[in-house]
Every structure is written in C-alpha cells, then in structure tokens.
C-alpha cells in the first residue's frame with residue numbers, strides 16, 4: 001500500500017475530502033507534498049464541527065509550536081473571535097467535545113486559552129516516511145507557490161531577480177559582500193524551490209574614476225603574468241600603491257599651496273587629473289581604454305566564479321555599474337528634471353526629498369546628488385537607470401537587493417525616486433534585504449581579506465582540527481577537500497545563525513568547533529547518518545519494504561514529527577526570508593537524531609527492526625541533506 005494514498009483514504013473516510021478537494025478549499029494548501037497541510041485540513045474539519053466556526057477561519061489560525069513538548073499544532077481560542085464566552089471556558093468545552101478516537105490526533109490538552117494538539121505516531125510514521133522516500137530531493141520543494149495562478153500549472157512561473165554579492169573590482173571583498181553572497185545564494189535557492197523563475201544578478205562595482213586610476217597604475221607598474229595568475233590580488237596591490245602615491249601627491253600640492261607657490265601646472269598633471277581624463281576616455285568608449293578595462297573585469301570575474309563555485313553559487317548575469325549606459329542616465333535625468341524630482345543646486349542636480357515627500361519621511365530621505373557639477377553620474381543615478389532597465393529586460397514580478405544595512409538610506413532613496421517617476425507598481429515589486437555587520441574579521445595573513453583568503457584560513461583551521469583525531473583522519477579519502485567543505489560550512493553557518501539584521505563577531509574558534517550549533521556539527525550529524533547507512537548495508541528495496549509499525553519508541557515518533565514539519569518550515573521561510581528559520585529547524589532535528597542513537601540501534605538489531613529503523617534514519621538523512629543544500633552547504637558523507 002502506498003501510505004500516502006493510505007492516508008488520503010483515511011481522510012476521505014473521516015472528512016469526506018480528497019487531496020484535491022482540500023487543496024481547492026484552502027489557500028496554499030498542498031497535502032500531497034506537505035503533511036502538515038493534511039493535518040491542518042483534517043483538524044479544521046473536526047474543530048469546525050465542535051466550535052461551529054467556519055473551517056476557513058480555523059485553518060489559518062492553526063499555528064505550529066516552538067518545540068515538540070508543546071504539541072504539533074496549537075490554537076489560540078481568541079483567534080476564532082467567538083463572542084459571549086470566556087476563551088478558557090471555550091477551550092475546556094472543546095476538549096470535552098473532541099472525539100476520543102480521532103484517527104490522526106490525540107485528545108488535545110488545554111493550557112489557559114490555548115489548545116495543544118499532538119499527532120498520533122502510527123499514521124504519521126506510515127505516511128511521512130514513504131512520502132519523504134518517494135520525493136527524495138524534492139521533499140520540501142513546492143513548485144506551486146511560484147505559479148502566477150497557484151491553481152493552474154499552465155499559468156507559468158513568476159519571475160524574481162535576486163541581486164547579491166556585488167563586490168567592487170580591485171577592492172577587497174569585505175564582510176558585507178560575504179554576507180550578501182551567503183544570504184543571496186540562500187534566497188535564490190529558496191525561491192527556486194518554491195517554483196519561481198529565479199535570475200541571479202551580480203552587480204559589480206566596476207566603473208568610475210577609480211578604474212581610470214587603476215589603469216594608470218597598471219600602465220606604470222603592471223605585470224602581465226601577475227595579472228593573469230592572480231588578477232584580484234594584483235589589481236588590488238596596484239590600486240593600493242597608486243592610491244598612496246596620489247595621497248602623497250595631494251599633500252605635496254597642498255603644502256606648496258600653503259607656501260604660496262603656483263601649483264596650477266602640478267594640478268593639471270596630477271594623478272587625480274590623469275585618472276579623470278582616463279575615465280573620460282572610458283566613458284567616451286575609446287577602444288584602447290575600454291579594452292584594457294574589460295580585461296581587468298573579465299579576469300576578475302573568472303576568478304570570482306571559481307570562488308563562487310566553492311560556495312555552490314552561480315550567476316545568470318554579471319551586470320555592474322559599467323553596464324549602465326550614459327544615454328539612459330541622461331534620459332532619466334531629463335525626465336527627473338521635467339517632473340521636478342531633481343533640481344539644480346550649486347551646479348549639481350539634487351533630489352530634495354523634503355520638498356517632495358511630506359512629513360518626517362521626506363526629511364529622513366535627505367538630499368542626494370544625482371548628477372555632479374562636472375556632469376558625472378553617481379551610484380544612485382546608475383541604480384535608478386539599472387532598475388528600470390532590468391524591469392524592461394526581465395519583466396520581473398519581484399526583485400530583491402541583498403545589500404548591507406549601511407545602504408538602507410540609499411535603497412530607500414532609490415525606491416522612492418522610482419515611485420516619484422510614476423512607477424509605483426515597479427517600486428512595490430522591489431525589496432531591500434539588509435543585514436548587519438561582521439565584527440572582528442581579520443586573517444593571519446594580514447588585514448586585507450579577500451574571500452579566498454578567509455576560506456583558506458578557515459579550511460586550514462579545520463584541517464588542523466581533523467588531524468587531532470588520527471584514526472578518523474586516516475579514513476577520510478581527500479582530507480584537503482573535506483577540510484575545505486567544512487571550512488566553508490563553518491563560515492556560512494555562523495553567518496546564518498542569527499537574524500540577518502544582527503551584527504555578529506567573526507569567531508574562528510567557535511565556528512570551527514564540532515560542539516555547539518556550528519557548521520561542522522551539522523556536517524558531522526549528516527556524516528553520522530550516512531555512516532549508519534553504509535554499515536547497515538541494506539538495499540533500497542529492503543528499506544522500502546520495512547514494516548514501519550515497528551517504530552514505536554518516543555524517539556522514533558519525535559524524529560518523524562520533526563521530519564513532517566520540514567515542508568512547512570520552508571514555506572514559512574518564504575515569509576521570514578531568514579536563513580535562521582531553516583537552520584534552527586535543522587539543529588532541532590539533529591539534536592533529536594543524536595539523542596536517539598542509544599535508543600534506536602540499527603546495526604546489531606534484529607533484521608526487521610533494523611530495516612524499520614534504517615528507513616527512519618534514511619528519511620532523516622534525506623531531509624537533513626535537503627535542508628543543508630537549501631542553505632547552500634555541501635553535505636559530506638564522511
């Protein structure tokens with residue numbers, strides 16, 4: 001018997017509803033892929049009879065609990081808005097009326113005005129384990145959520161742009177870029193799993209006078225071979241060198257000026273001026289200047305791509321500030337003037353929000369410049385043009401900017417200008433996903449951190465830790481690669497542990513520990529279930545034919561209760577957009593797993609019991625792997 005259809009039969013009998021009928025009845029309800037949707041639908045029916053409240057009001061008010069001891073679902077009586085009776089009395093009455101022999105739930109318990117519901121282990125296990133096995137990597141994905149019309153599969157996918165990472169060429173890949181990369185990669189996976197058409201864009205900082213300066217530096221001190229071998233570091237070194245030269249030059253000029261000397265000639269030939277001229281050549285599309293700049297850009301991208309690949313991240317488009325056309329910005333500039341969104345101020349064009357947006361909001365948005373006195377466009381101007389251009393090109397339904405909270409104001413200004421331009425609808429599709437700082441990030445190699453350096457340092461640290469256990473170390477086939485993966489997991493899990501907006505301290509010791517809720521711990525938990533499977537040596541057919549009624553222990557039931565929550569957890573994450581929602585779930589699950597091993601021995605148990613327990617652990621292995629991959633981690637098996 002396919003237990004999934006088994007439980008469908010059950011619900012049909014009890015509630016007179018098929019999966020289709022349930023899905024039709026409630027919004028975003030998909031009992032065939034989310035066990036909790038079925039349980040909610042059934043419970044709504046039962047409670048509908050008892051309370052006299054319409055099931056469509058009950059359904060969305062069945063909340064989940066923070067821990068299993070509080071039940072699997074909870075209902076706050078006041079949420080049903082029944083007049084004339086005290087909620088705690090109502091709750092007592094409902095407990096009385098709840099059927100003694102409900103097929104899916106135990107009799108609820110009442111705590112003040114809450115009703116807690118506990119699912120029955122047997123039907124849950126019988127349905128959820130086969131469901132996880134049959135969906136495998138698809139368990140937790142829900143392709144319906146991203147449909148234009150959730151009830152009509154032919155309606156097409158909604159499209160989302162996730163813009164993330166967005167480092168600046170020739171400058172350090174700092175903590176803000178690291179967080180953007182991790183969080184953005186995760187959000188892209190999340191929407192992809194929810195059936196959206198996801199477009200990943202990296203918006204590089206690759207344009208401006210500083211790239212004119214960089215070209216000068218390369219012409220003076222550049223080394224072809226160094227550029228090809230390690231473009232990111234070489235360009236950065238050149239950039240640092242020329243910048244300090246420029247600073248020194250500026251000081252000399254200032255000093256001479258103070259001494260009353262004529263500095264006109266010096267200024268005219270200064271590096272600053274040369275950089276400006278060079279950048280002018282770039283914006284005028286001088287072939288030589290553009291070709292040189294393009295090489296720097298292309299070589300840097302190639303190198304970034306390698307690093308992104310280690311993090312399981314790819315981009316559909318490497319956009320960047322350089323890709324915004326001057327003509328488009330001119331046109332927008334004119335439009336802004338005509339619509340009186342910007343105005344002249346000491347030769348520059350500024351947006352005085354206080355005059356455009358009433359109240360405190362207008363003041364808070366300040367007075368950004370969109371065009372400098374010398375005619376150059378700015379960061380904000382480029383973003384305005386780029387946003388409209390992306391909408392034109394991709395016709396997106398939603399766009400997410402994953403950028404540090406240090407740029408909160410910038411993005412608010414951007415979205416408001418788009419709105420003032422008359423594109424309220426487009427502005428409404430855009431969201432800024434922000435995040436806090438990483439404190440105390442430094443490497444053993446010095447103060448400047450490129451992503452590669454960080455990852456190498458953490459991998460070294462992991463390798464050191466692994467070596468401490470000589471026996472286990474010898475069993476690992478490719479220790480370098482495993483250390484690398486564990487290092488990456490350490491960094492990513494530490495980053496995703498708190499809410500995005502919180503700052504955290506980069507702590508190499510803590511993040512690489514196998515104890516506590518860390519990346520290595522999660523990897524260890526995954527490797528441990530993998531090893532049980534290897535040692536049990538059962539075939540997939542044997543596991544599939546296991547008699548699941550042998551799983552009677554509380555530990556087994558609790559693991560399955562958690563496994564059943566996974567699709568719901570993912571769906572809830574689409575609301576929170578917080579990686580920690582998934583991570584917290586995974587730690588809860590790994591804790592339940594690790595405390596179960598002493599009670600649910602696999603190897604050494606009698607054969608039928610071994611098969612049943614293996615089916616349980618195999619399901620946990622699938623869910624843990626799915627969750628880790630959703631976060632962007634690569635689960636290890638040893």
Ligand SMILES: NC(=[NH2+])NCCC[C@H](N)C(=O)O
Pocket residue numbers: 163166167168203204205383401403
């Ligand atoms: N559309 C945007 N402005 N995205 C954010 C870009 C981040 C920028 N390159 C920086 O490093 O600060």
